[in-house]
Amino acid sequence: EIVLTQSPGTLSLSPGERATLSCRASQSVSSSYLVWYQQKPGQAPRLLIYAASSRATGIPDRFSGSGSGTDFTLTISRLDPEDFAVYYCQQYGSSPPTFGQGTKVEIK
Amino acid sequence: EVRLLESGGDLVQPGGSLRLSCAASGFSFSNHGMSWVRQSPGKGLEWVSSISSNGGLTYYADCVKGRFTTSRDNSKNTLYLQMNSLRAEDTAVYYCAKIAVIAQWYFDLWGRGTLVTVSS
Numbered sequence: 253e254i255v256l257t258q259s260p261g262t263l264s265l266s267p268g269e270r271a272t273l274s275c276r277a278s279q280s281v282s283s284s285y286l287v288w289y290q291q292k293p294g295q296a297p298r299l300l301i302y303a304a305s306s307r308a309t310g311i312p313d314r315f316s317g318s319g320s321g322t323d324f325t326l327t328i329s330r331l332d333p334e335d336f337a338v339y340y341c342q343q344y345g346s347s348p349p350t351f352g353q354g355t356k357v358e359i360k
Numbered sequence: 361e362v363r364l365l366e367s368g369g370d371l372v373q374p375g376g377s378l379r380l381s382c383a384a385s386g387f388s389f390s391n392h393g394m395s396w397v398r399q400s401p402g403k404g405l406e407w408v409s410s411i412s413s414n415g416g417l418t419y420y421a422d423c424v425k426g427r428f429t430t431s432r433d434n435s436k437n438t439l440y441l442q443m444n445s446l447r448a449e450d451t452a453v454y455y456c457a458k459i460a461v462i463a464q465w466y467f468d469l470w471g472r473g474t475l476v477t478v479s480s
Binding site: 285287295296297298299302308340342344347348349350351352353354 | 455
Protein backbone atom coordinates (compact mmCIF):
# COMPACT_ATOMS: atom_id res chain seq x y z
CA GLU A 253 0.00 0.00 0.00
CA ILE A 254 1.04 3.60 -0.53
CA VAL A 255 2.38 5.34 2.58
CA LEU A 256 1.81 9.08 2.79
CA THR A 257 4.15 11.18 4.92
CA GLN A 258 3.08 14.69 5.83
CA SER A 259 5.39 17.47 6.96
CA PRO A 260 5.81 19.32 9.10
CA GLY A 261 3.94 17.69 11.96
CA THR A 262 3.01 21.09 13.35
CA LEU A 263 3.08 24.52 11.72
CA SER A 264 2.94 27.58 14.00
CA LEU A 265 1.81 30.67 12.12
CA SER A 266 -0.08 33.91 12.62
CA PRO A 267 -3.35 34.91 10.93
CA GLY A 268 -2.63 36.43 7.53
CA GLU A 269 0.52 34.37 6.96
CA ARG A 270 0.99 31.79 4.22
CA ALA A 271 0.92 28.09 5.09
CA THR A 272 2.63 25.42 3.00
CA LEU A 273 1.92 21.78 3.84
CA SER A 274 3.65 18.83 2.22
CA CYS A 275 2.48 15.29 1.49
CA ARG A 276 4.97 12.79 0.11
CA ALA A 277 3.98 9.35 -1.20
CA SER A 278 6.07 6.17 -1.00
CA GLN A 279 5.26 5.53 -4.68
CA SER A 280 3.68 7.49 -7.48
CA VAL A 281 0.02 8.36 -6.99
CA SER A 282 -1.91 7.30 -10.06
CA SER A 283 -3.60 10.11 -12.01
CA SER A 284 -2.82 12.57 -9.20
CA TYR A 285 -5.65 11.00 -7.24
CA LEU A 286 -4.89 12.88 -4.04
CA VAL A 287 -7.17 14.88 -1.77
CA TRP A 288 -6.80 17.17 1.22
CA TYR A 289 -9.15 17.34 4.20
CA GLN A 290 -9.43 19.78 7.08
CA GLN A 291 -10.45 18.57 10.52
CA LYS A 292 -11.28 20.67 13.56
CA PRO A 293 -11.55 19.22 17.09
CA GLY A 294 -14.70 17.19 17.58
CA GLN A 295 -15.68 17.52 13.93
CA ALA A 296 -15.61 15.27 10.92
CA PRO A 297 -13.05 15.81 8.17
CA ARG A 298 -14.08 18.28 5.46
CA LEU A 299 -13.02 17.85 1.83
CA LEU A 300 -10.93 20.79 0.58
CA ILE A 301 -9.10 19.66 -2.56
CA TYR A 302 -9.54 16.67 -4.88
CA ALA A 303 -7.48 15.45 -7.84
CA ALA A 304 -4.50 17.23 -6.30
CA SER A 305 -5.55 20.73 -7.36
CA SER A 306 -9.33 21.06 -7.72
CA ARG A 307 -11.18 22.91 -4.99
CA ALA A 308 -14.27 21.23 -3.58
CA THR A 309 -17.59 23.04 -3.60
CA GLY A 310 -17.68 26.05 -1.31
CA ILE A 311 -13.97 26.06 -0.49
CA PRO A 312 -12.41 29.55 -0.46
CA ASP A 313 -9.82 30.32 -3.12
CA ARG A 314 -7.14 30.94 -0.49
CA PHE A 315 -6.81 27.12 -0.46
CA SER A 316 -4.86 25.64 -3.36
CA GLY A 317 -3.33 22.27 -4.10
CA SER A 318 -0.50 21.29 -6.39
CA GLY A 319 1.82 18.44 -7.20
CA SER A 320 2.00 15.13 -8.99
CA GLY A 321 3.76 11.81 -8.80
CA THR A 322 5.01 11.52 -5.22
CA ASP A 323 5.07 15.14 -4.04
CA PHE A 324 1.99 17.20 -3.24
CA THR A 325 1.43 20.54 -1.54
CA LEU A 326 -1.49 22.31 0.08
CA THR A 327 -1.10 26.07 0.29
CA ILE A 328 -3.24 28.45 2.31
CA SER A 329 -2.39 31.86 0.93
CA ARG A 330 -3.47 33.97 3.93
CA LEU A 331 -4.49 32.19 7.11
CA ASP A 332 -7.90 33.07 8.43
CA PRO A 333 -8.59 32.39 12.15
CA GLU A 334 -10.97 29.61 11.11
CA ASP A 335 -8.18 27.81 9.22
CA PHE A 336 -6.32 26.65 12.33
CA ALA A 337 -6.96 22.92 12.27
CA VAL A 338 -5.41 19.60 11.31
CA TYR A 339 -4.96 18.82 7.61
CA TYR A 340 -4.78 15.34 6.12
CA CYS A 341 -3.89 14.13 2.66
CA GLN A 342 -5.34 10.92 1.20
CA GLN A 343 -4.55 9.03 -1.98
CA TYR A 344 -7.22 7.13 -3.89
CA GLY A 345 -5.19 6.09 -6.91
CA SER A 346 -4.58 2.59 -5.65
CA SER A 347 -6.22 0.26 -3.21
CA PRO A 348 -6.42 0.52 -0.30
CA PRO A 349 -6.95 4.27 0.00
CA THR A 350 -4.49 5.62 2.55
CA PHE A 351 -4.12 8.77 4.64
CA GLY A 352 -1.21 10.81 5.86
CA GLN A 353 -0.73 11.27 9.58
CA GLY A 354 -1.76 14.93 9.48
CA THR A 355 -0.27 18.40 9.87
CA LYS A 356 -1.56 20.62 12.66
CA VAL A 357 -1.69 24.33 11.83
CA GLU A 358 -1.68 26.22 15.11
CA ILE A 359 -1.77 29.86 16.08
CA LYS A 360 1.66 31.25 16.84
CA GLU B 361 -29.81 19.38 5.00
CA VAL B 362 -27.23 16.96 3.66
CA ARG B 363 -25.94 14.85 6.52
CA LEU B 364 -24.76 11.50 7.80
CA LEU B 365 -25.44 10.43 11.37
CA GLU B 366 -23.68 7.44 12.91
CA SER B 367 -24.89 5.54 15.95
CA GLY B 368 -24.22 2.34 17.82
CA GLY B 369 -20.79 2.98 19.28
CA ASP B 370 -20.21 1.55 22.73
CA LEU B 371 -17.79 -0.07 25.15
CA VAL B 372 -17.42 -3.76 24.30
CA GLN B 373 -15.18 -6.54 25.58
CA PRO B 374 -12.51 -8.15 23.39
CA GLY B 375 -14.10 -10.85 21.27
CA GLY B 376 -17.47 -9.13 21.36
CA SER B 377 -19.69 -7.78 18.61
CA LEU B 378 -21.25 -4.46 17.75
CA ARG B 379 -23.35 -3.07 14.89
CA LEU B 380 -22.96 0.52 13.77
CA SER B 381 -25.56 2.38 11.75
CA CYS B 382 -25.31 5.48 9.59
CA ALA B 383 -28.48 7.35 8.62
CA ALA B 384 -28.22 9.46 5.48
CA SER B 385 -30.40 12.40 4.54
CA GLY B 386 -30.51 15.25 2.04
CA PHE B 387 -29.08 13.38 -0.94
CA SER B 388 -29.89 10.41 -3.11
CA PHE B 389 -28.37 7.69 -0.93
CA SER B 390 -29.04 4.85 -3.34
CA ASN B 391 -26.93 6.52 -6.04
CA HIS B 392 -23.71 6.63 -4.05
CA GLY B 393 -21.11 4.23 -2.81
CA MET B 394 -20.38 4.55 0.89
CA SER B 395 -17.47 3.82 3.17
CA TRP B 396 -16.44 3.42 6.78
CA VAL B 397 -13.28 5.17 7.95
CA ARG B 398 -11.94 5.01 11.49
CA GLN B 399 -9.69 7.27 13.50
CA SER B 400 -7.62 6.26 16.48
CA PRO B 401 -4.92 8.22 18.29
CA GLY B 402 -2.29 5.66 17.47
CA LYS B 403 -3.02 5.10 13.79
CA GLY B 404 -4.73 8.25 12.55
CA LEU B 405 -7.31 7.92 9.78
CA GLU B 406 -7.73 4.45 8.34
CA TRP B 407 -10.06 3.23 5.61
CA VAL B 408 -12.09 0.24 6.82
CA SER B 409 -14.62 -0.74 4.17
CA SER B 410 -16.57 0.39 1.11
CA ILE B 411 -19.82 -0.71 -0.49
CA SER B 412 -21.25 -0.04 -3.92
CA SER B 413 -24.43 1.95 -4.41
CA ASN B 414 -26.64 -1.12 -4.76
CA GLY B 415 -24.82 -3.11 -2.08
CA GLY B 416 -23.66 -5.76 -4.51
CA LEU B 417 -19.95 -5.13 -4.03
CA THR B 418 -18.10 -4.79 -0.75
CA TYR B 419 -14.43 -4.17 0.02
CA TYR B 420 -12.48 -4.44 3.27
CA ALA B 421 -9.15 -3.51 4.74
CA ASP B 422 -7.02 -6.58 5.43
CA CYS B 423 -7.10 -5.87 9.17
CA VAL B 424 -10.89 -6.33 9.36
CA LYS B 425 -11.52 -8.82 6.57
CA GLY B 426 -13.47 -11.81 7.84
CA ARG B 427 -14.53 -9.99 11.02
CA PHE B 428 -16.46 -6.94 9.76
CA THR B 429 -19.39 -6.86 7.32
CA THR B 430 -20.71 -3.75 5.60
CA SER B 431 -24.27 -3.65 4.28
CA ARG B 432 -26.88 -1.08 3.37
CA ASP B 433 -30.66 -0.72 3.18
CA ASN B 434 -31.44 1.79 0.46
CA SER B 435 -35.14 1.78 1.41
CA LYS B 436 -34.12 3.15 4.80
CA ASN B 437 -31.19 5.31 3.60
CA THR B 438 -29.01 3.52 6.11
CA LEU B 439 -25.51 2.04 6.08
CA TYR B 440 -24.40 -0.63 8.53
CA LEU B 441 -21.15 -2.04 9.88
CA GLN B 442 -21.36 -5.37 11.70
CA MET B 443 -18.21 -5.85 13.76
CA ASN B 444 -17.41 -9.27 15.22
CA SER B 445 -14.42 -10.69 17.10
CA LEU B 446 -13.47 -7.20 18.20
CA ARG B 447 -9.92 -6.47 19.32
CA ALA B 448 -8.36 -3.69 21.36
CA GLU B 449 -6.82 -2.27 18.19
CA ASP B 450 -10.33 -1.72 16.75
CA THR B 451 -10.85 1.04 19.31
CA ALA B 452 -11.53 4.21 17.34
CA VAL B 453 -14.06 6.76 16.24
CA TYR B 454 -15.87 5.26 13.25
CA TYR B 455 -17.05 7.62 10.52
CA CYS B 456 -19.33 6.84 7.64
CA ALA B 457 -18.45 8.74 4.50
CA LYS B 458 -20.02 9.27 1.09
CA ILE B 459 -17.87 8.34 -1.90
CA ALA B 460 -17.70 11.39 -4.12
CA VAL B 461 -17.29 9.77 -7.51
CA ILE B 462 -17.89 6.19 -8.57
CA ALA B 463 -14.67 4.16 -8.50
CA GLN B 464 -12.74 7.06 -6.92
CA TRP B 465 -12.58 6.47 -3.21
CA TYR B 466 -12.42 9.91 -1.75
CA PHE B 467 -15.11 11.30 0.49
CA ASP B 468 -17.13 14.49 0.09
CA LEU B 469 -19.42 14.06 3.09
CA TRP B 470 -18.62 12.64 6.51
CA GLY B 471 -20.67 12.00 9.61
CA ARG B 472 -19.67 13.17 13.08
CA GLY B 473 -18.54 9.68 14.06
CA THR B 474 -19.35 7.18 16.78
CA LEU B 475 -16.86 5.92 19.37
CA VAL B 476 -16.10 2.23 19.70
CA THR B 477 -14.01 1.19 22.69
CA VAL B 478 -12.82 -2.39 22.97
CA SER B 479 -11.62 -3.10 26.48
CA SER B 480 -12.15 -5.52 29.34
